[in-house]
Amino acid sequence: MGYAELHHQSLVDRDTYWAEQARRIDWHTPFTRVCNHDNPPFTRWFEGGTTNLCHNAVDRHVATRGEQNALVWVSTEVGIEKAYSFRELQAEVMTMAAILQAQGVQQGDRVLIYMPMIPEAVFAMLACTRIGAIHSVVFGGFASVSLAQRIEDAQPTLVVSADAGSRSGKVVAYKPLLDEALRLSAHKVPKVLLVDRGLAPMPRTEGRDVDYAPLREQHQGAQVPVVWLESTAISYTIYTSGTTGRPKGVQRDTGGYAVALAASMEQIFLGKPGETYFSTSDIGWVVGHSYIVYGPLIHGMATILYEGLPTRGLNGEPDPAIWWRLVEKYKVTAMFSAPTAVRVLKKQDPAALKQHDLSSLRALFLAGEPLDEPTGRWIADALGVPIIDNYWQTESGWPILTIANGVERKESRFGSPGIPMPGYDVKLLDEQTGEALTQPNQKGVLVIEGPLPPGFMQTVWRDDARFVNTYWKSVPGKMVYSTFDWGIRDADGYYFILGRTDDVINVAGHRLGTREIEESLSSHAAVAEVAVVGVADTLKGQVAMAFVVLKDPGLAATPAGALALEGELMKVVDTQLGAVARPARVRFVTALPKTRSGKTLRRVIQALCEGRDAGDLSTVEDPGAVQQIRELFSAG
Ligand code: AMP
Numbered sequence: 001m002g003y004a005e006l007h008h009q010s011l012v013d014r015d016t017y018w019a020e021q022a023r024r025i026d027w028h029t030p031f032t033r034v035c036n037h038d039n040p041p042f043t044r045w046f047e048g049g050t051t052n053l054c055h056n057a058v059d060r061h062v063a064t065r066g067e068q069n070a071l072v073w074v075s076t077e078v079g080i081e082k083a084y085s086f087r088e089l090q091a092e093v094m095t096m097a098a099i100l101q102a103q104g105v106q107q108g109d110r111v112l113i114y115m116p117m118i119p120e121a122v123f124a125m126l127a128c129t130r131i132g133a134i135h136s137v138v139f140g141g142f143a144s145v146s147l148a149q150r151i152e153d154a155q156p157t158l159v160v161s162a163d164a165g166s167r168s169g170k171v172v173a174y175k176p177l178l179d180e181a182l183r184l185s186a187h188k189v190p191k192v193l194l195v196d197r198g199l200a201p202m203p204r205t206e207g208r209d210v211d212y213a214p215l216r217e218q219h220q221g222a223q224v225p226v227v228w229l230e231s232t233a234i235s236y237t238i239y240t241s242g243t244t245g246r247p248k249g250v251q252r253d254t255g256g257y258a259v260a261l262a263a264s265m266e267q268i269f270l271g272k273p274g275e276t277y278f279s280t281s282d283i284g285w286v287v288g289h290s291y292i293v294y295g296p297l298i299h300g301m302a303t304i305l306y307e308g309l310p311t312r313g314l315n316g317e318p319d320p321a322i323w324w325r326l327v328e329k330y331k332v333t334a335m336f337s338a339p340t341a342v343r344v345l346k347k348q349d350p351a352a353l354k355q356h357d358l359s360s361l362r363a364l365f366l367a368g369e370p371l372d373e374p375t376g377r378w379i380a381d382a383l384g385v386p387i388i389d390n391y392w393q394t395e396s397g398w399p400i401l402t403i404a405n406g407v408e409r410k411e412s413r414f415g416s417p418g419i420p421m422p423g424y425d426v427k428l429l430d431e432q433t434g435e436a437l438t439q440p441n442q443k444g445v446l447v448i449e450g451p452l453p454p455g456f457m458q459t460v461w462r463d464d465a466r467f468v469n470t471y472w473k474s475v476p477g478k479m480v481y482s483t484f485d486w487g488i489r490d491a492d493g494y495y496f497i498l499g500r501t502d503d504v505i506n507v508a509g510h511r512l513g514t515r516e517i518e519e520s521l522s523s524h525a526a527v528a529e530v531a532v533v534g535v536a537d538t539l540k541g542q543v544a545m546a547f548v549v550l551k552d553p554g555l556a557a558t559p560a561g562a563l564a565l566e567g568e569l570m571k572v573v574d575t576q577l578g579a580v581a582r583p584a585r586v587r588f589v590t591a592l593p594k595t596r597s598g599k600t601l602r603r604v605i606q607a608l609c610e611g612r613d614a615g616d617l618s619t620v621e622d623p624g625a626v627q628q629i630r631e632l633f634s635a636g
Pocket of ligand 1: 367
């Protein structure tokens with residue numbers, strides 16, 4: 001069957017298509033209904049069926065490929081390379097599951113995982129899904145206020161963490177940030193399980209904090225059976241930014257997610273069981289969940305868990321070829337990264353790419369942010385393999401737009417992530433009228449008609465109303481899921497993504513809400529008002545730029561005063577949200593461009609920063625505010 005036909009079937013004969021895909025995974029009890037969309041926009045996949053993510057990722061492979069690599073940990077930060085076979089991984093996961101149970105974790109409880117890229121983080125995720133606990137992994141780059149918000153929302157029974165991570169050889173202590181978050185949170189966490197890597201001192205709180213190493217000894221060899229879960233049971237939540245300052249808990253199911261990932265591994269990612277998959281993402285992001293942990297393992301592939309920069313070798317030496325060294329060594333067949341990482345590599349000596357045998361590699365997949373043509377071409381020429389862009393979101397869990405070369409080979413187009421994947425009924429709508437745009441090259445809001453495919457978020461954790469109001473009500477008169485991205489479709493059906501319709505920005509593939517950064521800056525006593533916008537950046541795609549109105553403008557009257565205050569404000573963001581959210585610059589102004597009704601014109605500020613035409617400025621209340629920003633940027 002050609003791809004067009006397959007995609008058509010996935011929409012018009014949905015149940016037959018997905019029932020067929022569902023055969024890719026093990027079911028303990030067969031499902032009785034494929035897709036229940038009786039209560040839109042909610043979708044329930046594979047009702048009546050019971051299964052388990054951990055069983056599909058680990059246990060079912062033990063009989064057939066028990067001695068093969070499952071998890072390969074490479075840390076160029078601490079100089080360790082260690083492989084776990086499927087059998088060893090199963091043993092570690094059961095030990096972790098026994099520890100969690102002994103600490104009181106039960107089915108349905110939340111376990112928050114705040115960890116660097118170490119194997120124990122993966123053991124913890126799999127141990128949770130094994131026993132039906134809901135994991136919520138928080139990116140290790142987030143600091144205490146971000147973490148506290150997520151703890152309050154998830155209300156975990158237990159937090160799994162570590163003494164520290166490491167970045168570019170520098171220890172980044174986690175425990176002080178966690179302790180501060182636990183102090184700030186109104187929800188009091190009963191137990192904290194700590195992995196001590198020996199990198200940073202780690203004070204323990206008596207009665208709450210327990211150490212992993214002695215418990216691992218104690219529970220080694222434990223046999224913890226998988227708990228068969230309803231297909232619709234929640235497997236995990238992952239927080240993501242939106243237009244408000246409050247992150248949303250994206251909630252995912254069990255069976256639908258397993259099926260979607262299993263299908264994507266073959267149809268999109270071209271992987272085969274027994275091969276090795278290498279995603280350079282982080283377990284704190286959705287790509288890490290789907291394509292470091294669950295996808296490759298469900299497909300019987302080894303997965304590389306990489307802690308470190310793309311430019312440092314195992315002994316801490318500069319090595320711009322470290323990733324290609326790993327591709328050669330582990331015969332990686334599919335690799336997944338982000339355009340920003342490629343732009344970092346582009347600055348290195350291109351010869352580095354030629355030193356290693358990359359013949360095992362079928363394709364490099366890039367996602368998370370727009371792939372600009374020069375970056376795409378550079379890496380395609382350097383690697384000599386197809387570069388497959390793929391567009392998706394934390395919400396979707398797997399690609400919405402890309403090329404399913406595993407179904408039918410089809411050319412990629414530079415600048416376009418591709419075409420809709422199976423189960424995705426993608427449309428472009430006119431923002432004002434909600435009408436579907438049918439002509440080529442018309443710009444509209446990219447939306448998805450329900451029912452959403454398996455693997456997509458079920459709802460916002462504990463907040464169905466927020467799910468409906470946020471995602472399904474933004475287009476007048478239509479109940480459709482909005483991606484909040486602008487797009488166009490060319491005459492051949494290829495889509496192009498033109499940026500967000502909301503205040504979400506994308507820094508090095510990391511999604512940040514400008515409101516969260518604004519709220520953080522506003523907590524500083526000197527700040528009267530603030531606006532944060534995303535500004536185009538050649539390396540990171542976008543960077544955050546902050547404009548601050550001070551209560552006392554005199555504080556920034558001298559260059560030295562302004563510089564000191566800028567540093568202080570950046571530090572506020574660092575300690576509250578984490579360095580990922582730190583603005584590239586904080587500039588001081590005496591007023592922000594606003595409408596007469598008082599709405600800050602972020603789009604005008606953004607255009608001024610990027611040296612673009614800011615459009616019609618007649619609605620701006622105070623032209624002086626525009627002039628100040630223009631001058632700041634023309635002066636560099
Ligand atoms: P996240 O939820 O962090 O994965 O961010 C999702 C957002 O990143 C999308 O809504 C897009 O704005 C952007 N994005 C992700 N992948 C791509 C891509 N391949 N091309 C363009 N934009 C992308």
